[in-house]
Amino acid sequence: VKAVLAAGFALLVWVPTGPVTGTARADPGTGAVNPNPPFVGHTEWTQSGRLASLRVFPTPSGRLASREPNNPGAADEAWAEVLAMAPNADTPGMHAQFICHWQFAELAQPGKTSWNLEPWRPVVDDAEMAASGCNPGGPEEPN
Template sequence: MIARRPAVVAALVCAAGLLLGACGSDDAVSGPPSTDTSSPVSSNTDSSNTPESSTYMSTSQPPTSQPPTLPPPYIAGADWVDTQVGPSLQIRPTRNGRDVSGDGTADEAWSEVLAMESDADSPGMRAQFDCHWTFARLVDPDKPSWNLEPDRPVVSEQEMIAARCNPGFAEE
């Protein structure tokens, strides 16, 4: 196992470099191949342990794990309130709604909102919800509610992100 350690480290550095776009380029972290023949790794003739082997790379790369898709409900409640900026739908996500990931979960959560408050169904409200679903959960995962206002303008995704999910006027 000790003989493989430099090769494993090199493979991990290369894998990290691939993520950063550096592996195999002039900007690569590692230098030229070693000419030191005293290293047990460089004298190994078994091709299954070389970085060029796909088997070697698949067993040497750190595993990537995604959080499991958690079951609904994702929304605990949604209530209309009057605020200084006008009507606001305050959406309260469940713990699973705060922690879930995966394709289709935003659609499923929005369906839960609409089942509670069908008059929330408008493009601007959905865009605000999607912004909160994507970003507010990361930036402020324990925010008590996500507040969506129907009077906010419909804007591009870039403008929505720049406005921190609150386009048109300040967060209430």
């Protein structure tokens, strides 16, 4: 994620390398595909030493929706789904990490099993969030 984000935001183009599946429907007459909720299949809290991490498992439809840059409503819907499954994730830092993953994970690491959000990470501005590869304050998986 970090390499793609650090390369600058000049132009990000998604080119599928395999079949794209998901719950989606085509708008009649336009050929446009609109992914439908649910965007998150499930969440799972894990522990690495004393540090907690929330693993967010996007659905195929969620992955497809996250690739659409002009659809902020889908990101809001997906975050609401996360909070319905893990209410204690409702912190500014975790929300910012989720939005960063929503915007960039499928571009940088398509098909990554989960998007990991950590409550112990610092709250940073958007530029630092992007520069850190959505993982401010240290590596993705601490040792």
